[in-house]
Amino acid sequence: xxxxxxxxxxxxxxxxxxxxxxxxxxxxxxxxxxxxxxxxxxxxxxxxxxxxxxxxxxxxxxxxxxxxxxxxxxxxxxxxxxxxxxxxxxxxxxxxxxxxxxxxxxxxxxxxxxxxxxxxxxxxxxxxxxxxxxxxxxxxxxxxxxxxxxxxxxxxxxxxxxxxxxxxxxxxxxxxxxxxxxxxxxxxxxxxxxxxxxxxxxxxxxxxxxxxxxxxxxxxxxxxxxxxxxxxxxxxxxxxxxxxxxxxxxxxxx
Numbered sequence: 001x002x003x004x005x006x007x008x009x010x011x012x013x014x015x016x017x018x019x020x021x022x023x024x025x026x027x028x029x030x031x032x033x034x035x036x037x038x039x040x041x042x043x044x045x046x047x048x049x050x051x052x053x054x055x056x057x058x059x060x061x062x063x064x065x066x067x068x069x070x071x072x073x074x075x076x077x078x079x080x081x082x083x084x085x086x087x088x089x090x091x092x093x094x095x096x097x098x099x100x101x102x103x104x105x106x107x108x109x110x111x112x113x114x115x116x117x118x119x120x121x122x123x124x125x126x127x128x129x130x131x132x133x134x135x136x137x138x139x140x141x142x143x144x145x146x147x148x149x150x151x152x153x154x155x156x157x158x159x160x161x162x163x164x165x166x167x168x169x170x171x172x173x174x175x176x177x178x179x180x181x182x183x184x185x186x187x188x189x190x191x192x193x194x195x196x197x198x199x200x201x202x203x204x205x206x207x208x209x210x211x212x213x214x215x216x217x218x219x220x221x222x223x224x225x226x227x228x229x230x231x232x233x234x235x236x237x238x239x240x241x242x243x244x245x246x247x248x249x250x251x252x253x254x
Contacts, residue, residue, distance in 0.1 A: 024108070027225065028052040028098035028249035032075045035066040041077055051099030052249075060094050071175055071245035072112045081120050081231040081239040095137065095228040097129055098249040103184050107225050110179040111247040115171065118147050119240025121232040126180055127156075128223040137226045140182055140213055141189050144232075145171065145242075151178070153191050157212040164212075169205040172196025182225075187211040225249050 026049055034046050040061050043054045056064070062082065069076040079094065101107075109126055124143040142154045142162050149170045154162035171178075174196035181190045190208040227247070231240065 024250035024252050025101075026248060027101050027251050028096060028247070030054065030077075030096055030247035031073060032066050032077050032245065033073050035075065037066055037068050037075060039066055040064055041066055045096075049099055053097050054094065055097055056094040060092065064094060067243070069114075069243055071114060071243055073245060076114075076243045076245040079229055079242045079244065081122075081233075081241070093125070093228040093230040095129075095226055096247055096249075098225040100224050101251045103128070103182075103223060103225065103251070105252040106181050106183040106185075108179060108181045108250045108252070109225070109227055109248070110177065110250075111227075112175055112177050112245050113171075114175050114243040115145060115149070116241050116243070118149075121146050122240070122242050123230045123232055124178075125228040125230070126182065127226060129226050137228060138213065139228075140211055141180065141191075141209075143168075143178070143180070143191065149173070151193055153189075153207060153209065155189065155209055155212045164209075166207055166209055168193050168207050169195055182211065184211075225251075 028045070029047060029049065029052065030045050031047070032041055035041050041054060041064055045052045045054055063080050065078045065080070066075055067078045068074065115122065122145040124145070125137065125139040126141050126143070127137045127139040129137045139156045142156060144152050144154060144165070146152070149172065151168045151171055153166045153168060154164055156162060168191055171193065172195040176196050177194040179192045183189070187210060188208060189211055190206065192204050192206045194202065194204050196202070227249070229242070
């Protein structure tokens with residue numbers, strides 16, 4: 001297959017990612033180049049590393065479609081807000097789970113995405129699953145991509161839920177990149193958004209905050225980092241779609 005031409009956003013991130021990758025271990029990698037266009041994605045996530053996976057109920061598998069779209073490669077995963085009112089709320093998500101890792105080192109999630117068109121808020125829950133409760137991830141931070149394109153972060157609290165919303169910025173109308181780092185030792189998280197230029201600056205926007213989930217850092221050992229995608233509300237005849245590619249989870253080595 002012919003190698004895709006580098007994207008402007010990839011050029012911006014190139015030197016930072018080279019340094020970052022040299023000090024990290026990849027524990028999940030979701031690309032869709034080997035999947036059939038017009039079909040559903042392979043839940044086994046082909047290629048290295050081994051042990052990572054995509055997980056969804058059978059009805060939710062219908063919300064995902066591999067399409068020919070240049071996000072990072074020649075294909076991308078399209079996640080659509082279809083009418084899922086017939087199934088329960090906790091199962092109206094699709095999840096990407098990394099292989100087990102000792103999480104006493106910072107964990108970073110990153111992906112490239114594009115949203116079309118406007119509609120219900122898209123939610124990205126970042127957290128952990130454990131061997132004792134693999135079907136119920138513990139959310140640490142939720143990102144909300146609102147109808148107007150504004151991205152915000154909500155750290156989860158056992159007492160107040162997602163009451164806090166920290167504004168980040170507008171993702172723009174084209175391809176954007178999002179990076180989220182969770183540090184169990186310091187109880188801090190950080191989010192960096194590389195928005196679409198849309199005729200203006202492509203400079204990164206970074207925020208940080210406190211992890212509010214009251215779990216001791218040692219309890220993060222041997223869990224599986226996970227990111228789950230869902231929509232706030234049911235779809236319509238013209239559902240909102242989110243295109244995603246190059247979803248990666250890293251664990252720092254140093």
